[in-house]
Amino acid sequence: MASINLIERILEGFDPVGNGLDNDFVLTKLTAMKGCGCKVPRDVLLQLLETFKTDLVINNEEVDIGLDSCVIPLRHPGLRLVQTTDFFYPLVDDPYIMGRITCANVLSDLYAMGVSECDNMLMLLGVAVALTESQRDIIVRLFIQGFKDAADEADTKIRGGQTVRCPWLLLGGVATSVANESEIIKVDRAVPGDVLVLTKPIGGQVAVNSYEWIKKNNGKIEEFGLDSAKIMTAFKQVCEQMCRLNRNAAKLLHKYEAHSSTDVTGFGILGHAENLARVQKQPVEFIIEKLPIIEYMDEIVDKMIATGGEGFRLFEGRSAETSGGLLIAMSEKNAKEYIQELHSLDRAPAWIIGRVAAKTNDSVARIIPNVLRQSISSSL
Amino acid sequence: MASINLIERILEGFDPVGNGLDNDFVLTKLTAMKGCGCKVPRDVLLQLLETFKTDLVINNEEVDIGLDSCVIPLRHPGLRLVQTTDFFYPLVDDPYIMGRITCANVLSDLYAMGVSECDNMLMLLGVAVALTESQRDIIVRLFIQGFKDAADEADTKIRGGQTVRCPWLLLGGVATSVANESEIIKVDRAVPGDVLVLTKPIGGQVAVNSYEWIKKNNGKIEEFGLDSAKIMTAFKQVCEQMCRLNRNAAKLLHKYEAHSSTDVTGFGILGHAENLARVQKQPVEFIIEKLPIIEYMDEIVDKMIATGGEGFRLFEGRSAETSGGLLIAMSEKNAKEYIQELHSLDRAPAWIIGRVAAKTNDSVARIIPNVLRQSISSSL
Numbered sequence: 049m050a051s052i053n054l055i056e057r058i059l060e061g062f063d064p065v066g067n068g069l070d071n072d073f074v075l076t077k078l079t080a081m082k083g084c085g086c087k088v089p090r091d092v093l094l095q096l097l098e099t100f101k102t103d104l105v106i107n108n109e110e111v112d113i114g115l116d117s118c119v120i121p122l123r124h125p126g127l128r129l130v131q132t133t134d135f136f137y138p139l140v141d142d143p144y145i146m147g148r149i150t151c152a153n154v155l156s157d158l159y160a161m162g163v164s165e166c167d168n169m170l171m172l173l174g175v176a177v178a179l180t181e182s183q184r185d186i187i188v189r190l191f192i193q194g195f196k197d198a199a200d201e202a203d204t205k206i207r208g209g210q211t212v213r214c215p216w217l218l219l220g221g222v223a224t225s226v227a228n229e230s231e232i233i234k235v236d237r238a239v240p241g242d243v244l245v246l247t248k249p250i251g252g253q254v255a256v257n258s259y260e261w262i263k264k265n266n267g268k269i270e271e272f273g274l275d276s277a278k279i280m281t282a283f284k285q286v287c288e289q290m291c292r293l294n295r296n297a298a299k300l301l302h303k304y305e306a307h308s309s310t311d312v313t314g315f316g317i318l319g320h321a322e323n324l325a326r327v328q329k330q331p332v333e334f335i336i337e338k339l340p341i342i343e344y345m346d347e348i349v350d351k352m353i354a355t356g357g358e359g360f361r362l363f364e365g366r367s368a369e370t371s372g373g374l375l376i377a378m379s380e381k382n383a384k385e386y387i388q389e390l391h392s393l394d395r396a397p398a399w400i401i402g403r404v405a406a407k408t409n410d411s412v413a414r415i416i417p418n419v420l421r422q423s424i425s426s427s428l
Numbered sequence: 429m430a431s432i433n434l435i436e437r438i439l440e441g442f443d444p445v446g447n448g449l450d451n452d453f454v455l456t457k458l459t460a461m462k463g464c465g466c467k468v469p470r471d472v473l474l475q476l477l478e479t480f481k482t483d484l485v486i487n488n489e490e491v492d493i494g495l496d497s498c499v500i501p502l503r504h505p506g507l508r509l510v511q512t513t514d515f516f517y518p519l520v521d522d523p524y525i526m527g528r529i530t531c532a533n534v535l536s537d538l539y540a541m542g543v544s545e546c547d548n549m550l551m552l553l554g555v556a557v558a559l560t561e562s563q564r565d566i567i568v569r570l571f572i573q574g575f576k577d578a579a580d581e582a583d584t585k586i587r588g589g590q591t592v593r594c595p596w597l598l599l600g601g602v603a604t605s606v607a608n609e610s611e612i613i614k615v616d617r618a619v620p621g622d623v624l625v626l627t628k629p630i631g632g633q634v635a636v637n638s639y640e641w642i643k644k645n646n647g648k649i650e651e652f653g654l655d656s657a658k659i660m661t662a663f664k665q666v667c668e669q670m671c672r673l674n675r676n677a678a679k680l681l682h683k684y685e686a687h688s689s690t691d692v693t694g695f696g697i698l699g700h701a702e703n704l705a706r707v708q709k710q711p712v713e714f715i716i717e718k719l720p721i722i723e724y725m726d727e728i729v730d731k732m733i734a735t736g737g738e739g740f741r742l743f744e745g746r747s748a749e750t751s752g753g754l755l756i757a758m759s760e761k762n763a764k765e766y767i768q769e770l771h772s773l774d775r776a777p778a779w780i781i782g783r784v785a786a787k788t789n790d791s792v793a794r795i796i797p798n799v800l801r802q803s804i805s806s807s808l
């Protein structure tokens with residue numbers, strides 16, 4: 049396969065016919081749940097995982113299943129196994145882009161812990177039973193190519209995996225690093241006075257869903273009086289940011305001495321802020337005062353709410369992101385430099401979106417009432 | 429949850445009502461494909477994985493995706509990352525037993541390479557969308573308990589995973605070991621004169637399917653004139669062997685200097701023998717002369733073939749096994765001692781089922797015409 053220019057491909061949009069598929073072929077029809085929107089709700093999950101509770105202390109070190117990656121002291125002195133897995137369903141039409149997103153999304157859990165070197169990737173694939181052999185071959189090849197290109201960009205290799213048949217097209221991976229302790233940042237050291245940094249805008253779920261309304265021609269565009277051109281722009285914007293690795297963001301966590309870090313995915317920005325708060329050594333409050341949102345997505349949500357809808361609970365911080373940005377607590381001075389240097393590396397903005405306050409007991413996270421919404425336009 | 433005696437539980441059979449489920453609840457209805465029977469066909473898979481071909485040499489060492497686990501030289505001298513993943517769908521009714529089988533099946537890929545210490549397990553779970561919340565909670569808890577009990581037995585821990593919703597109940601895991609080179613056996617050293625050893629009988633797919641015919645009451649028992657009592661016995665037999673870890677079998681590979689080893693799962697005994705032949709340094713032929721088969725399963729297959737059926741292609745060596753035994757090439761003298769010691773540890777038989785012959789070019793595997801069938805009765 050010829051080399052693929054990611055940004056060109058995103059801007060051109062996916063052409064099923066040019067890729068050997070029927071004109072009306074839509075990858076996202078191969079699932080009823082999109083991307084990280086398929087997660088089992090967080091409270092249910094925590095309850096079901098109770099069985100593991102007795103396992104949570106090894107070698108006198110707490111290892112928390114709630115973190116982005118598990119970190120395991122190995123039999124070999126000084127080394128830790130850092131490992132994460134993720135799988136989900138297609139949320140964009142282009143299997144190549146889906147491969148990129150899937151790989152970026154899996155790697156992000158390593159990056160959230162400051163681990164920038166992935167030693168191995170496994171690829172997980174459930175091939176939708178409804179596909180014809182010809183469709184299967186086209187889609188799987190494109191997906192693998194995208195997954196591999198993202199792995200190449202991350203300087204890692206795919207060395208195994210599992211491929212089964214499944215009613216939905218299931219896509220995922222496992223990322224593993226055997227790291228020295230110094231490669232892993234401590235994510236539980238947030239202190240009052242820190243600020244919160246976010247490295248990608250939210251609103252991804254709104255963007256992929258409203259794009260699908262256009263594709264499905266299901267009347268929602270007209271119902272809410274939406275601007276299709278703006279949705280198309282937002283969709284390309286979210287595709288680019290979902291494909292963008294959080295690797296530079298991870299490397300800079302060390303340089304700018306981040307106190308705490310996670311990535312924003314299926315539980316929404318507040319869900320992940322809550323998860324991160326829960327593991328802090330010192331009781332703190334993560335206060336989100338500003339929500340950077342992909343341009344026009346806030347307007348869509350406003351219109352949905354105006355007609356009695358939930359608007360994906362975006363403003364509540366509960367809308368799922370796929371391959372979202374890092375959410376970081378660090379000193380304000382460092383945050384400003386972090387944002388500046390990340391921008392020079394990734395050519396994409398990041399923002400201070402809140403602060404860390406003292407608390408006397410259990411740590412929490414919240415979004416302030418009348419949170420400031422910042423509309424983030426595409427740089428493509 | 430109270431401690432669960434595996435063998436008692438297998439012998440008693442699964443009682444949905446006693447576990448809070450409806451009387452007619454059948455776990456295997458939550459998938460159309462059972463266990464390792466869901467794999468994408470081997471030739472299709474190899475073709476689709478072509479994209480990875482350029483990746484197959486790192487550090488001047490070949491790492492073959494076709495092996496049971498990937499083995500990756502790490503940045504840390506002398507250490508290898510050995511890793512495998514597997515996921516599939518329920519093939520028995522009892523979610524607890526399914527958890528045991530799933531974990532044993534994933535671990536088996538490490539064990540096939542002689543690696544007996546697993547440093548971390550991840551659990552992969554797709555919760556069937558058709559389940560009520562109450563069913564979900566019961567099933568997931570039992571599954572997790574079984575998975576954890578098997579991990580305990582393997583002296584390993586579950587430290588992470590992913591849980592999504594899925595049309596089918598999807599079950600799996602990732603097993604990882606960071607091992608010294610000496611912990612890994614070379615699986616590509618079979619030589620003419622070796623014998624082939626198998627550590628669990630085949631016929632698992634026949635056993636779980638014929639058991640399902642009874643549960644579904646779909647007329648097949650009558651159609652083929654089958655003995656339900658014998659099927660029930662075979663089903664319990666296969667449950668026990670699917671739950672049985674190949675860990676002792678793995679440890680003894682070192683002691684008895686195995687030249688080559690794999691585990692028998694979704695591609696059937698011949699498929700895995702072929703995979704193993706393909707990676708041998710020296711051209712050889714794996715010749716299977718005897719098929720140890722779970723008692724009565726050969727009779728079922730005979731009856732299916734007599735009426736024009738394929739009989740799961742059991743006698744061709746193509747019937748899928750789930751959490752099957754190890755298939756090993758070693759010297760005849762060592763094989764006899766291996767089998768004896770394994771029996772004393774696992775209280776289960778193993779057999780010499782064939783031999784390794786010289787070949788002038790590409791290695792192959794085959795089953796001889798009129799292969800001897802050995803009926804293996806349950807020891808429960």
